[in-house]
Amino acid sequence: MANVCTYGRFTHAIVRGVPTSFGRGGEDRAEVGAELAEVGAEPAAAAATVDLAKAQRQFGVLTGALRQKVGLQLIEIPPDPELPDSWRVEDVAVIQGDTALITRPFRLQRRAEAEAVRRVVSELSLTVVEMGAEEGDSGGATLEGSDVLFTGREFFVGISDHTNYRGAEVLADTFRDFAVSTVPVCGGARLKNICSMGGPDTIVISNSDGAKKTLRMMEQLTDHRYEVLAVPEDAAANCIYVRGANQRDFLLHRPAEECPESMEALQKLQDYTFLPTACSEAAKLGANLSSLCLLVNRKHTYF
Template sequence: MASVRPYGHFTHAVVRGIPESFGRKAEGGETDGECGTDLAKAQRQFGVLTGALRQKVGLQLIEIPPDPELPESWRIEDVAVIQGDTALITRPWKQQRRSEAEAVRRVLSELNLTVVEMGGEEGGSGGATLEGSDVLFTGKEFFVGISSHTNHRGAEVLADTFRDFAVSTVPVCGGARLKNVCSMGGPNTIVIGNSEGAKKTLRMMEQLTDHHYEVLTVPEDTAANCIYIRGASKMDFLLHRPTEECPNSTPAFQKLTDYTLLPTACSEASKLGGALSSFCLLINRKLQI
Protein backbone atom coordinates (compact mmCIF):
# COMPACT_ATOMS: atom_id res chain seq x y z
CA MET A 1 0.00 0.00 0.00
CA ALA A 2 2.67 2.45 -1.12
CA SER A 3 0.22 5.26 -1.73
CA VAL A 4 -1.20 5.32 1.81
CA ARG A 5 -0.60 8.53 3.76
CA PRO A 6 -1.13 9.18 7.49
CA TYR A 7 -4.82 9.89 7.90
CA GLY A 8 -5.82 13.54 7.73
CA HIS A 9 -2.49 14.79 6.34
CA PHE A 10 -3.20 17.03 3.34
CA THR A 11 -1.26 19.58 1.34
CA HIS A 12 -3.85 20.83 -1.19
CA ALA A 13 -7.54 21.65 -1.31
CA VAL A 14 -9.38 21.89 -4.64
CA VAL A 15 -12.53 24.00 -4.51
CA ARG A 16 -14.98 25.44 -7.03
CA GLY A 17 -16.57 28.85 -6.71
CA ILE A 18 -20.25 29.55 -6.08
CA PRO A 19 -21.95 30.23 -9.45
CA GLU A 20 -24.55 32.91 -10.08
CA SER A 21 -26.99 30.04 -10.68
CA PHE A 22 -26.54 28.76 -7.08
CA GLY A 23 -29.85 27.43 -5.81
CA ARG A 24 -31.29 26.70 -9.22
CA LYS A 25 -32.28 23.25 -10.37
CA ALA A 26 -29.78 21.54 -12.64
CA GLU A 27 -32.45 20.95 -15.24
CA GLY A 28 -34.59 23.77 -16.58
CA GLY A 29 -32.63 26.53 -14.88
CA GLU A 30 -35.55 27.78 -12.81
CA THR A 31 -34.92 29.02 -9.30
CA ASP A 32 -36.06 26.58 -6.66
CA GLY A 33 -38.17 28.93 -4.59
CA GLU A 34 -38.52 26.46 -1.73
CA CYS A 35 -34.80 26.69 -0.98
CA GLY A 36 -34.76 30.43 -0.35
CA THR A 37 -31.00 30.60 -0.86
CA ASP A 38 -29.06 33.84 -0.58
CA LEU A 39 -26.34 33.94 -3.27
CA ALA A 40 -24.29 36.72 -1.69
CA LYS A 41 -24.37 35.01 1.70
CA ALA A 42 -23.35 31.69 0.15
CA GLN A 43 -20.41 33.37 -1.55
CA ARG A 44 -19.33 34.98 1.72
CA GLN A 45 -19.53 31.66 3.54
CA PHE A 46 -17.50 30.03 0.78
CA GLY A 47 -14.88 32.78 1.16
CA VAL A 48 -14.62 32.18 4.90
CA LEU A 49 -14.21 28.43 4.35
CA THR A 50 -11.49 28.81 1.72
CA GLY A 51 -9.76 31.45 3.82
CA ALA A 52 -9.63 29.05 6.77
CA LEU A 53 -8.21 26.26 4.63
CA ARG A 54 -5.51 28.52 3.19
CA GLN A 55 -4.61 30.91 5.98
CA LYS A 56 -5.30 28.98 9.17
CA VAL A 57 -4.75 25.36 8.18
CA GLY A 58 -2.03 26.19 5.64
CA LEU A 59 -3.21 24.22 2.62
CA GLN A 60 -2.38 25.20 -0.94
CA LEU A 61 -5.72 26.20 -2.42
CA ILE A 62 -6.64 25.50 -6.03
CA GLU A 63 -9.86 27.25 -7.02
CA ILE A 64 -11.75 26.29 -10.17
CA PRO A 65 -13.80 29.21 -11.47
CA PRO A 66 -17.57 28.95 -11.06
CA ASP A 67 -19.66 27.97 -14.08
CA PRO A 68 -23.20 29.39 -14.22
CA GLU A 69 -24.19 26.55 -16.55
CA LEU A 70 -23.44 24.10 -13.74
CA PRO A 71 -25.50 25.24 -10.74
CA GLU A 72 -24.41 22.35 -8.49
CA SER A 73 -20.72 22.37 -9.43
CA TRP A 74 -19.78 23.96 -6.08
CA ARG A 75 -20.52 20.51 -4.65
CA ILE A 76 -17.09 19.37 -5.84
CA GLU A 77 -16.79 16.50 -3.36
CA ASP A 78 -19.30 14.52 -5.41
CA VAL A 79 -17.26 14.22 -8.60
CA ALA A 80 -14.09 12.54 -7.32
CA VAL A 81 -12.91 10.17 -4.60
CA ILE A 82 -9.21 10.56 -3.81
CA GLN A 83 -6.96 8.31 -1.81
CA GLY A 84 -3.19 8.54 -2.01
CA ASP A 85 -2.08 9.10 -5.59
CA THR A 86 -5.32 7.83 -7.14
CA ALA A 87 -8.44 9.80 -8.01
CA LEU A 88 -11.62 8.06 -9.11
CA ILE A 89 -13.82 10.31 -11.26
CA THR A 90 -17.34 9.41 -10.22
CA ARG A 91 -20.65 9.36 -12.04
CA PRO A 92 -23.25 11.55 -10.28
CA TRP A 93 -26.82 10.37 -10.33
CA LYS A 94 -28.05 13.40 -12.30
CA GLN A 95 -27.03 13.24 -15.94
CA GLN A 96 -26.76 17.04 -15.99
CA ARG A 97 -24.05 17.00 -13.32
CA ARG A 98 -21.63 14.70 -15.09
CA SER A 99 -19.96 17.47 -17.06
CA GLU A 100 -18.83 18.99 -13.74
CA ALA A 101 -15.98 16.47 -13.77
CA GLU A 102 -14.20 17.96 -16.79
CA ALA A 103 -12.51 20.87 -14.99
CA VAL A 104 -11.82 18.73 -11.91
CA ARG A 105 -10.21 16.04 -14.03
CA ARG A 106 -7.81 18.58 -15.54
CA VAL A 107 -6.70 19.85 -12.14
CA LEU A 108 -6.15 16.37 -10.73
CA SER A 109 -4.11 15.40 -13.79
CA GLU A 110 -1.98 18.54 -13.37
CA LEU A 111 -1.30 17.42 -9.80
CA ASN A 112 0.02 14.16 -11.29
CA LEU A 113 -2.62 11.98 -9.71
CA THR A 114 -3.52 8.72 -11.38
CA VAL A 115 -7.01 9.49 -12.67
CA VAL A 116 -9.40 6.55 -13.01
CA GLU A 117 -12.66 6.96 -14.90
CA MET A 118 -15.83 5.11 -14.04
CA GLY A 119 -16.48 4.93 -17.77
CA GLY A 120 -19.56 5.44 -19.91
CA GLU A 121 -23.03 4.08 -19.48
CA GLU A 122 -22.05 1.02 -21.46
CA GLY A 123 -19.35 -1.47 -20.50
CA GLY A 124 -18.12 -2.79 -17.18
CA SER A 125 -19.40 0.09 -15.08
CA GLY A 126 -22.67 0.53 -16.97
CA GLY A 127 -25.49 1.66 -14.71
CA ALA A 128 -23.14 2.66 -11.89
CA THR A 129 -23.78 5.87 -9.99
CA LEU A 130 -21.48 7.17 -7.27
CA GLU A 131 -21.17 10.52 -5.49
CA GLY A 132 -18.33 11.38 -3.16
CA SER A 133 -20.67 12.66 -0.46
CA ASP A 134 -21.78 9.03 -0.03
CA VAL A 135 -18.20 7.87 0.56
CA LEU A 136 -16.56 7.89 3.99
CA PHE A 137 -12.87 6.96 4.10
CA THR A 138 -11.69 6.29 7.64
CA GLY A 139 -7.99 5.87 6.91
CA LYS A 140 -8.45 2.10 7.25
CA GLU A 141 -11.44 1.31 5.03
CA PHE A 142 -14.25 2.77 2.95
CA PHE A 143 -17.93 2.94 3.79
CA VAL A 144 -20.21 3.67 0.84
CA GLY A 145 -23.73 4.85 1.49
CA ILE A 146 -26.37 3.34 -0.77
CA SER A 147 -28.75 6.20 -1.43
CA SER A 148 -30.78 7.80 -4.18
CA HIS A 149 -27.44 9.13 -5.51
CA THR A 150 -25.18 6.07 -5.18
CA ASN A 151 -25.90 2.44 -6.05
CA HIS A 152 -24.23 -0.91 -5.41
CA ARG A 153 -22.60 -0.96 -8.85
CA GLY A 154 -20.94 2.36 -8.06
CA ALA A 155 -19.60 0.91 -4.81
CA GLU A 156 -18.22 -2.06 -6.73
CA VAL A 157 -16.32 0.25 -9.07
CA LEU A 158 -14.85 2.07 -6.06
CA ALA A 159 -13.80 -1.24 -4.51
CA ASP A 160 -12.14 -2.29 -7.75
CA THR A 161 -10.24 1.02 -7.86
CA PHE A 162 -8.99 1.00 -4.26
CA ARG A 163 -8.20 -2.67 -3.82
CA ASP A 164 -5.91 -2.16 -0.83
CA PHE A 165 -8.90 -1.25 1.34
CA ALA A 166 -12.04 -3.01 2.48
CA VAL A 167 -15.21 -1.44 1.09
CA SER A 168 -18.51 -1.89 2.91
CA THR A 169 -21.92 -0.66 1.80
CA VAL A 170 -24.53 0.70 4.18
CA PRO A 171 -28.02 1.99 3.36
CA VAL A 172 -28.37 5.69 4.13
CA CYS A 173 -31.00 5.82 6.85
CA GLY A 174 -30.74 9.48 7.79
CA GLY A 175 -30.14 12.42 5.48
CA ALA A 176 -29.92 12.35 1.72
CA ARG A 177 -26.28 11.21 1.66
CA LEU A 178 -24.04 9.27 4.02
CA LYS A 179 -21.88 12.26 4.94
CA ASN A 180 -24.94 14.30 5.85
CA VAL A 181 -25.02 12.25 9.07
CA CYS A 182 -21.39 11.27 9.72
CA SER A 183 -17.78 12.19 9.06
CA MET A 184 -14.32 11.57 10.47
CA GLY A 185 -13.38 13.81 13.36
CA GLY A 186 -9.85 12.42 13.59
CA PRO A 187 -7.80 9.33 12.69
CA ASN A 188 -9.99 7.01 14.78
CA THR A 189 -13.07 9.09 15.54
CA ILE A 190 -16.41 9.00 13.77
CA VAL A 191 -18.67 12.00 14.30
CA ILE A 192 -22.31 10.91 14.07
CA GLY A 193 -25.67 12.63 14.36
CA ASN A 194 -28.20 11.70 17.02
CA SER A 195 -31.26 10.96 14.89
CA GLU A 196 -32.63 7.44 14.76
CA GLY A 197 -31.53 7.15 11.12
CA ALA A 198 -27.98 8.24 11.94
CA LYS A 199 -27.73 5.84 14.87
CA LYS A 200 -29.01 2.98 12.70
CA THR A 201 -26.37 3.78 10.08
CA LEU A 202 -23.65 3.74 12.75
CA ARG A 203 -24.81 0.37 14.11
CA MET A 204 -24.54 -1.13 10.64
CA MET A 205 -21.08 0.34 10.14
CA GLU A 206 -19.94 -1.13 13.45
CA GLN A 207 -21.26 -4.56 12.44
CA LEU A 208 -19.35 -4.46 9.16
CA THR A 209 -15.93 -3.34 10.39
CA ASP A 210 -13.07 -5.17 12.05
CA HIS A 211 -11.68 -1.90 13.41
CA HIS A 212 -12.54 0.01 16.54
CA TYR A 213 -13.49 3.69 16.29
CA GLU A 214 -14.20 6.24 18.96
CA VAL A 215 -17.60 7.87 18.46
CA LEU A 216 -18.45 11.53 19.00
CA THR A 217 -22.24 11.97 18.95
CA VAL A 218 -23.61 15.43 18.17
CA PRO A 219 -27.27 16.33 18.79
CA GLU A 220 -27.86 17.76 15.30
CA ASP A 221 -27.27 15.59 12.23
CA THR A 222 -26.16 18.61 10.23
CA ALA A 223 -23.30 19.14 12.69
CA ALA A 224 -21.98 15.62 12.06
CA ASN A 225 -20.31 16.66 8.81
CA CYS A 226 -16.90 18.08 9.73
CA ILE A 227 -13.54 18.47 8.04
CA TYR A 228 -10.56 17.06 9.98
CA ILE A 229 -7.06 18.02 8.86
CA ARG A 230 -3.70 17.32 10.44
CA GLY A 231 -1.80 20.51 9.62
CA ALA A 232 1.81 20.81 8.52
CA SER A 233 2.56 22.19 11.98
CA LYS A 234 1.27 18.90 13.41
CA MET A 235 -1.79 20.64 14.81
CA ASP A 236 -5.21 19.00 14.61
CA PHE A 237 -7.80 21.23 12.95
CA LEU A 238 -11.53 20.60 12.85
CA LEU A 239 -13.82 22.73 10.71
CA HIS A 240 -17.37 22.41 12.01
CA ARG A 241 -20.73 24.16 11.98
CA PRO A 242 -20.85 27.24 14.24
CA THR A 243 -23.03 27.75 17.29
CA GLU A 244 -25.56 29.91 15.43
CA GLU A 245 -26.26 27.04 13.03
CA CYS A 246 -25.98 24.05 15.38
CA PRO A 247 -26.26 25.45 18.92
CA ASN A 248 -26.73 22.13 20.68
CA SER A 249 -23.60 20.54 19.19
CA THR A 250 -21.02 23.11 20.29
CA PRO A 251 -20.41 21.47 23.71
CA ALA A 252 -19.59 18.17 22.01
CA PHE A 253 -16.91 19.79 19.85
CA GLN A 254 -15.47 21.59 22.84
CA LYS A 255 -14.59 18.19 24.31
CA LEU A 256 -11.84 18.00 21.67
CA THR A 257 -9.46 20.04 23.78
CA ASP A 258 -6.37 19.10 21.74
CA TYR A 259 -7.91 20.42 18.52
CA THR A 260 -7.94 23.84 16.95
CA LEU A 261 -11.66 24.33 16.31
CA LEU A 262 -12.64 26.42 13.30
CA PRO A 263 -16.39 27.17 13.30
CA THR A 264 -17.39 27.54 9.65
CA ALA A 265 -20.85 28.56 8.44
CA CYS A 266 -22.61 26.44 5.84
CA SER A 267 -26.26 27.45 6.17
CA GLU A 268 -26.90 28.34 2.52
CA ALA A 269 -25.41 25.12 1.17
CA SER A 270 -27.31 23.08 3.76
CA LYS A 271 -30.59 24.36 2.30
CA LEU A 272 -29.61 22.45 -0.85
CA GLY A 273 -28.51 19.31 1.01
CA GLY A 274 -24.86 20.35 1.03
CA ALA A 275 -22.36 20.19 3.88
CA LEU A 276 -18.92 21.55 4.75
CA SER A 277 -17.12 18.69 3.02
CA SER A 278 -19.16 19.28 -0.15
CA PHE A 279 -16.96 22.27 -0.99
CA CYS A 280 -13.53 20.67 -1.24
CA LEU A 281 -11.37 17.82 -2.41
CA LEU A 282 -8.44 17.28 -0.05
CA ILE A 283 -5.18 15.92 -1.44
CA ASN A 284 -1.76 14.97 -0.10
CA ARG A 285 0.96 15.39 -2.69
CA LYS A 286 3.95 14.93 -0.38
CA LEU A 287 5.50 11.52 0.11
CA GLN A 288 6.15 12.33 3.73
CA ILE A 289 5.02 14.99 6.18
Protein backbone atom coordinates in the same frame (compact mmCIF):
# COMPACT_ATOMS: atom_id res chain seq x y z
CA MET B 1 -7.30 -5.04 5.28
CA ALA B 2 -4.17 -4.50 3.22
CA ASN B 3 -3.23 -0.92 3.97
CA VAL B 4 -3.53 1.81 6.59
CA CYS B 5 -2.47 5.46 6.37
CA THR B 6 -2.55 8.22 8.95
CA TYR B 7 -5.78 10.09 8.38
CA GLY B 8 -5.87 13.84 7.91
CA ARG B 9 -2.58 14.67 6.15
CA PHE B 10 -3.32 16.96 3.19
CA THR B 11 -1.37 19.46 1.14
CA HIS B 12 -3.98 20.83 -1.29
CA ALA B 13 -7.66 21.72 -1.32
CA ILE B 14 -9.59 21.84 -4.60
CA VAL B 15 -12.65 24.09 -4.59
CA ARG B 16 -14.99 25.55 -7.18
CA GLY B 17 -16.57 28.97 -6.94
CA VAL B 18 -20.25 29.60 -6.31
CA PRO B 19 -21.87 30.57 -9.65
CA THR B 20 -24.55 33.18 -10.22
CA SER B 21 -26.91 30.28 -11.00
CA PHE B 22 -26.53 28.96 -7.42
CA GLY B 23 -29.77 27.32 -6.30
CA ARG B 24 -31.11 26.73 -9.80
CA GLY B 25 -29.62 23.32 -10.43
CA GLY B 26 -30.79 19.73 -10.53
CA GLU B 27 -31.15 19.59 -6.74
CA ASP B 28 -34.74 20.78 -7.13
CA ARG B 29 -36.65 22.04 -4.13
CA ALA B 30 -39.17 19.23 -4.07
CA GLU B 31 -36.45 16.59 -3.67
CA VAL B 32 -34.47 18.65 -1.16
CA GLY B 33 -37.66 19.11 0.83
CA ALA B 34 -38.20 15.36 0.99
CA GLU B 35 -34.57 14.80 2.01
CA LEU B 36 -34.71 17.43 4.75
CA ALA B 37 -37.94 15.97 6.07
CA GLU B 38 -36.28 12.55 6.17
CA VAL B 39 -33.52 13.85 8.46
CA GLY B 40 -35.97 15.69 10.68
CA ALA B 41 -35.63 19.26 9.38
CA GLU B 42 -38.57 21.60 9.37
CA PRO B 43 -40.47 21.48 6.04
CA ALA B 44 -40.17 25.25 5.72
CA ALA B 45 -36.39 24.94 5.50
CA ALA B 46 -36.66 23.42 2.03
CA ALA B 47 -38.64 26.40 0.75
CA ALA B 48 -36.18 28.98 2.04
CA THR B 49 -34.77 31.27 -0.62
CA VAL B 50 -31.03 30.99 -1.11
CA ASP B 51 -28.96 34.15 -0.79
CA LEU B 52 -26.30 34.17 -3.51
CA ALA B 53 -24.17 36.90 -1.97
CA LYS B 54 -24.25 35.19 1.41
CA ALA B 55 -23.35 31.85 -0.15
CA GLN B 56 -20.36 33.45 -1.86
CA ARG B 57 -19.24 35.07 1.40
CA GLN B 58 -19.50 31.77 3.24
CA PHE B 59 -17.51 30.10 0.48
CA GLY B 60 -14.84 32.80 0.89
CA VAL B 61 -14.62 32.14 4.63
CA LEU B 62 -14.21 28.39 3.99
CA THR B 63 -11.47 28.86 1.42
CA GLY B 64 -9.74 31.45 3.58
CA ALA B 65 -9.70 29.06 6.52
CA LEU B 66 -8.28 26.23 4.42
CA ARG B 67 -5.55 28.41 2.95
CA GLN B 68 -4.63 30.90 5.67
CA LYS B 69 -5.36 29.02 8.89
CA VAL B 70 -4.90 25.36 7.99
CA GLY B 71 -2.11 26.12 5.51
CA LEU B 72 -3.28 24.12 2.49
CA GLN B 73 -2.45 25.11 -1.07
CA LEU B 74 -5.76 26.18 -2.56
CA ILE B 75 -6.70 25.34 -6.15
CA GLU B 76 -9.84 27.27 -7.08
CA ILE B 77 -11.73 26.33 -10.22
CA PRO B 78 -13.70 29.30 -11.60
CA PRO B 79 -17.48 29.16 -11.20
CA ASP B 80 -19.53 28.14 -14.22
CA PRO B 81 -23.11 29.47 -14.41
CA GLU B 82 -23.91 26.72 -16.90
CA LEU B 83 -23.21 24.18 -14.14
CA PRO B 84 -25.23 25.47 -11.17
CA ASP B 85 -24.35 22.55 -8.86
CA SER B 86 -20.63 22.44 -9.69
CA TRP B 87 -19.67 24.09 -6.38
CA ARG B 88 -20.46 20.66 -4.85
CA VAL B 89 -17.00 19.56 -5.94
CA GLU B 90 -16.78 16.67 -3.47
CA ASP B 91 -19.33 14.70 -5.49
CA VAL B 92 -17.33 14.35 -8.68
CA ALA B 93 -14.13 12.70 -7.41
CA VAL B 94 -12.82 10.39 -4.71
CA ILE B 95 -9.11 10.95 -4.07
CA GLN B 96 -6.80 8.74 -2.05
CA GLY B 97 -3.04 8.61 -2.37
CA ASP B 98 -1.90 8.90 -5.99
CA THR B 99 -5.32 8.02 -7.41
CA ALA B 100 -8.35 10.12 -8.27
CA LEU B 101 -11.54 8.29 -9.20
CA ILE B 102 -13.75 10.52 -11.33
CA THR B 103 -17.24 9.59 -10.25
CA ARG B 104 -20.56 9.41 -12.06
CA PRO B 105 -23.22 11.54 -10.34
CA PHE B 106 -26.78 10.30 -10.39
CA ARG B 107 -28.15 13.25 -12.37
CA LEU B 108 -27.12 13.34 -15.99
CA GLN B 109 -26.86 17.14 -15.98
CA ARG B 110 -24.20 17.02 -13.25
CA ARG B 111 -21.75 14.78 -15.09
CA ALA B 112 -20.22 17.66 -17.03
CA GLU B 113 -18.93 19.04 -13.72
CA ALA B 114 -16.17 16.43 -13.70
CA GLU B 115 -14.19 17.83 -16.63
CA ALA B 116 -12.60 20.75 -14.76
CA VAL B 117 -11.77 18.56 -11.77
CA ARG B 118 -10.27 15.95 -14.08
CA ARG B 119 -7.92 18.60 -15.49
CA VAL B 120 -6.82 19.74 -12.04
CA VAL B 121 -6.02 16.26 -10.69
CA SER B 122 -4.18 15.46 -13.92
CA GLU B 123 -2.05 18.58 -13.42
CA LEU B 124 -1.27 17.32 -9.91
CA SER B 125 0.07 14.14 -11.60
CA LEU B 126 -2.49 11.88 -9.97
CA THR B 127 -3.54 8.67 -11.66
CA VAL B 128 -7.02 9.35 -13.03
CA VAL B 129 -9.57 6.54 -13.14
CA GLU B 130 -12.80 7.18 -15.02
CA MET B 131 -16.13 5.78 -13.93
CA GLY B 132 -18.08 5.37 -17.15
CA ALA B 133 -21.39 3.80 -18.05
CA GLU B 134 -21.29 0.09 -18.62
CA GLU B 135 -21.81 -0.85 -22.24
CA GLY B 136 -25.41 -1.78 -22.95
CA ASP B 137 -26.56 -0.63 -19.52
CA SER B 138 -29.12 2.18 -19.54
CA GLY B 139 -28.62 2.76 -15.81
CA GLY B 140 -25.03 1.93 -14.95
CA ALA B 141 -22.93 2.73 -11.93
CA THR B 142 -23.56 5.92 -10.00
CA LEU B 143 -21.36 7.28 -7.25
CA GLU B 144 -21.13 10.65 -5.52
CA GLY B 145 -18.26 11.52 -3.22
CA SER B 146 -20.58 12.79 -0.48
CA ASP B 147 -21.64 9.15 -0.04
CA VAL B 148 -18.03 8.04 0.56
CA LEU B 149 -16.40 8.05 3.99
CA PHE B 150 -12.69 7.22 4.05
CA THR B 151 -11.34 6.55 7.55
CA GLY B 152 -7.65 6.08 6.81
CA ARG B 153 -8.20 2.33 7.15
CA GLU B 154 -11.18 1.59 4.91
CA PHE B 155 -14.00 3.03 2.86
CA PHE B 156 -17.66 3.08 3.78
CA VAL B 157 -19.97 3.79 0.85
CA GLY B 158 -23.52 4.90 1.53
CA ILE B 159 -26.14 3.38 -0.74
CA SER B 160 -28.58 6.21 -1.36
CA ASP B 161 -30.66 7.85 -4.05
CA HIS B 162 -27.36 9.12 -5.49
CA THR B 163 -25.03 6.12 -5.17
CA ASN B 164 -25.71 2.49 -6.07
CA TYR B 165 -23.98 -0.83 -5.48
CA ARG B 166 -22.36 -0.81 -8.92
CA GLY B 167 -20.74 2.51 -8.08
CA ALA B 168 -19.40 1.05 -4.85
CA GLU B 169 -17.99 -1.90 -6.77
CA VAL B 170 -16.07 0.45 -9.09
CA LEU B 171 -14.64 2.25 -6.06
CA ALA B 172 -13.58 -1.08 -4.53
CA ASP B 173 -11.90 -2.09 -7.76
CA THR B 174 -10.07 1.25 -7.91
CA PHE B 175 -8.78 1.30 -4.34
CA ARG B 176 -7.89 -2.35 -3.88
CA ASP B 177 -5.52 -1.71 -0.99
CA PHE B 178 -8.44 -0.82 1.26
CA ALA B 179 -11.53 -2.67 2.43
CA VAL B 180 -14.79 -1.23 1.05
CA SER B 181 -18.11 -1.76 2.80
CA THR B 182 -21.55 -0.61 1.71
CA VAL B 183 -24.19 0.65 4.12
CA PRO B 184 -27.72 1.88 3.39
CA VAL B 185 -28.08 5.53 4.38
CA CYS B 186 -30.69 5.64 7.12
CA GLY B 187 -32.09 9.02 8.04
CA GLY B 188 -29.96 11.08 5.68
CA ALA B 189 -29.80 12.13 2.04
CA ARG B 190 -26.15 11.04 1.75
CA LEU B 191 -23.76 9.24 4.06
CA LYS B 192 -21.76 12.36 4.89
CA ASN B 193 -24.94 14.22 5.78
CA ILE B 194 -24.91 12.17 8.99
CA CYS B 195 -21.24 11.38 9.65
CA SER B 196 -17.65 12.41 8.96
CA MET B 197 -14.18 11.87 10.36
CA GLY B 198 -13.36 14.07 13.34
CA GLY B 199 -9.79 12.83 13.49
CA PRO B 200 -7.81 9.60 13.13
CA ASP B 201 -10.06 6.75 14.29
CA THR B 202 -12.82 9.17 15.36
CA ILE B 203 -16.20 9.20 13.65
CA VAL B 204 -18.47 12.17 14.30
CA ILE B 205 -22.07 11.10 13.78
CA SER B 206 -25.56 12.45 14.27
CA ASN B 207 -27.50 11.19 17.26
CA SER B 208 -30.63 10.64 15.15
CA ASP B 209 -32.25 7.21 15.03
CA GLY B 210 -31.40 6.77 11.36
CA ALA B 211 -27.75 7.66 11.92
CA LYS B 212 -27.53 5.25 14.86
CA LYS B 213 -28.84 2.48 12.64
CA THR B 214 -26.25 3.27 9.98
CA LEU B 215 -23.50 3.32 12.61
CA ARG B 216 -24.51 -0.09 13.93
CA MET B 217 -24.20 -1.51 10.42
CA MET B 218 -20.79 0.13 9.97
CA GLU B 219 -19.58 -1.36 13.25
CA GLN B 220 -20.73 -4.81 12.15
CA LEU B 221 -18.80 -4.51 8.89
CA THR B 222 -15.43 -3.50 10.30
CA ASP B 223 -12.88 -5.27 12.47
CA HIS B 224 -11.57 -1.95 13.81
CA ARG B 225 -12.97 -0.17 16.83
CA TYR B 226 -13.46 3.54 16.15
CA GLU B 227 -14.06 6.23 18.72
CA VAL B 228 -17.54 7.66 18.19
CA LEU B 229 -18.54 11.25 18.94
CA ALA B 230 -22.31 11.70 18.74
CA VAL B 231 -23.73 15.17 18.13
CA PRO B 232 -27.42 16.07 18.55
CA GLU B 233 -27.79 17.85 15.21
CA ASP B 234 -27.36 16.22 11.77
CA ALA B 235 -25.62 19.27 10.31
CA ALA B 236 -22.94 19.22 13.03
CA ALA B 237 -21.95 15.67 12.06
CA ASN B 238 -20.29 16.91 8.88
CA CYS B 239 -16.86 18.36 9.70
CA ILE B 240 -13.56 18.78 7.88
CA TYR B 241 -10.57 17.45 9.81
CA VAL B 242 -6.97 18.22 8.82
CA ARG B 243 -3.78 17.27 10.66
CA GLY B 244 -1.64 20.36 10.15
CA ALA B 245 1.98 21.22 10.74
CA ASN B 246 3.51 20.17 14.06
CA GLN B 247 0.72 17.60 14.41
CA ARG B 248 -1.81 20.36 15.03
CA ASP B 249 -5.42 19.21 14.74
CA PHE B 250 -7.80 21.51 12.85
CA LEU B 251 -11.56 21.01 12.69
CA LEU B 252 -13.77 23.07 10.43
CA HIS B 253 -17.33 22.78 11.73
CA ARG B 254 -20.68 24.51 11.62
CA PRO B 255 -20.85 27.52 13.98
CA ALA B 256 -22.95 27.84 17.11
CA GLU B 257 -25.62 29.89 15.36
CA GLU B 258 -26.24 27.00 12.95
CA CYS B 259 -25.77 24.08 15.39
CA PRO B 260 -26.21 25.48 18.90
CA GLU B 261 -26.87 22.14 20.58
CA SER B 262 -23.71 20.45 19.29
CA MET B 263 -20.94 22.77 20.43
CA GLU B 264 -20.53 21.13 23.83
CA ALA B 265 -20.15 17.70 22.23
CA LEU B 266 -17.51 18.91 19.75
CA GLN B 267 -15.47 20.41 22.57
CA LYS B 268 -14.80 16.86 23.78
CA LEU B 269 -12.16 16.72 21.04
CA GLN B 270 -9.15 17.70 23.11
CA ASP B 271 -6.44 20.15 21.98
CA TYR B 272 -8.09 20.93 18.64
CA THR B 273 -8.06 24.24 16.81
CA PHE B 274 -11.73 24.79 16.06
CA LEU B 275 -12.63 26.81 12.97
CA PRO B 276 -16.37 27.66 12.91
CA THR B 277 -17.40 27.82 9.26
CA ALA B 278 -20.91 28.81 8.20
CA CYS B 279 -22.67 26.76 5.53
CA SER B 280 -26.31 27.79 5.86
CA GLU B 281 -26.92 28.63 2.19
CA ALA B 282 -25.41 25.44 0.80
CA ALA B 283 -27.31 23.50 3.46
CA LYS B 284 -30.59 24.78 2.03
CA LEU B 285 -29.71 22.72 -1.05
CA GLY B 286 -28.85 19.59 0.93
CA ALA B 287 -25.08 20.16 1.03
CA ASN B 288 -22.56 20.37 3.88
CA LEU B 289 -19.09 21.75 4.54
CA SER B 290 -17.27 18.81 2.99
CA SER B 291 -19.37 19.18 -0.18
CA LEU B 292 -17.37 22.29 -1.08
CA CYS B 293 -13.85 20.86 -1.26
CA LEU B 294 -11.66 17.96 -2.28
CA LEU B 295 -8.59 17.36 -0.13
CA VAL B 296 -5.36 16.00 -1.63
CA ASN B 297 -2.09 14.86 -0.07
CA ARG B 298 0.29 15.36 -2.94
CA LYS B 299 3.45 14.81 -0.86
CA HIS B 300 2.10 11.77 0.98
CA THR B 301 3.91 12.73 4.16
CA TYR B 302 2.41 10.35 6.69
CA PHE B 303 3.89 10.54 10.16
